Amino acid sequence: MDKEQLLYDYFSNRLTPEQERLFAQLLETDGEFKQQFDFENNLKRVIREKEAKQLKAKLIGFEEGIQKEETARAPFTVYRKWAMAASIALLVGLGWLGYNNFSGSGYMDMYEEHFQEYPNTVYAITRGEEADTSLERQAFVAYETNDNVQAIALFTQLKETKNTEAVNFYLAQSYLKNGQAEKAIALFDETINEKGEFRPQALWYAALAYLKINEKENAIRMLNDLVADGRYKKEEASKLFRDLE
Missing domain, CATH: 1.10.287 (Helix Hairpins)
Known part of the structure; x- marks a missing residue:
């Protein structure tokens, strides 16, 4: 190509x-x-x-x-x-x-103020594991080192054989860090619909991703669900919700 x-x-x-x-x-x-x-x-x-x-x-x-x-x-x-x-x-x-960048400049400020990448809580990476060349380890190493393009490629490959909630969530995170909010949102939606461990985190980051693309109403919808869930960033979500209303 x-x-x-x-x-x-x-x-x-x-x-x-x-x-x-x-x-x-x-x-x-x-x-x-x-x-x-x-x-x-x-x-x-x-x-x-x-x-x-x-x-x-x-x-x-x-x-x-x-x-x-x-x-x-x-x-x-x-x-x-x-x-x-x-x-x-x-x-x-x-x-x-472009219209979106200007009209959503305030939303981008909100995004940048609140965004902090979610830590790797799934795969422990320690020294002395050079022999471990598993695809999962490579993906999380790329994620932790902010090699977003590589992380996306590896998590996408991992998703083909291990389509778990965690893989979807961290692939979405990688897309979001790489400036590809729409692709991140699609994967966050998958995680939200699964209603598992990462659902509240996915709601929070989906809200931020919607702010990044200037979709205020969808961001509010995510924040409303997150506050109702109550398990993750409830106070921060409530404040951001009020700021957007």
């Missing part, structure tokens, strides 16, 4: 499970491929951060201008002028970031 196309499909969140395994293999064995991946990944992050800061600075400047403007003589004219300026900034911002 064309490596450039593979990179393009990765950043478009369109890799199939087979392509994800190939992608992880190339990252390990093809230095040039990994170098290009790292470059494009870092470039994407830098551009996103720079544009978000520029837009935020513009809108803050407009807000401060409105507050300082003398409005006694012609309040409507002043309001209209600043409203027009803010609208132009908004349109420019939409061109930079």
Whole structure:
């Protein structure tokens, strides 16, 4: 397969499970491929951060201008002028970031404030286990070291032979850490429907994943179920629920 196309499909969140395994293999064995991946990944992050800061600075400047403007003589004219300026900034911002990124900037802030990766509570990894080359161990080592692409490939492979609640949950976690919220949500839903040990954790992370893609109502639905469950992050979920209402 064309490596450039593979990179393009990765950043478009369109890799199939087979392509994800190939992608992880190339990252390990093809230095040039990994170098290009790292470059494009870092470039994407830098551009996103720079544009978000520029837009935020513009809108803050407009807000401060409105507050300082003398409005006694012609309040409507002043309001209209600043409203027009803010609208132009908004349109420019939409061109930079896309509607979802701008309209959900507050939700992304909430996501980043509350997200903390769930620890590995399933597979104990200790020193002196070099002889253990099991697929499960490799998957959790990749997870703990934040090698998300490799973790996704390994957990996907593991899921084919060991489709357990834990495998689904940690595969979902890996997708979420890798910025692929939609795929994470689908797996969190599987875990929630199983109603097992990881159900409350899946509700919490599904809520955060929905915030990441600006789906407020679905996030509220997950948080409501989590508060009712009461086994995990009840107070934190209640506060986030109130903030979103």
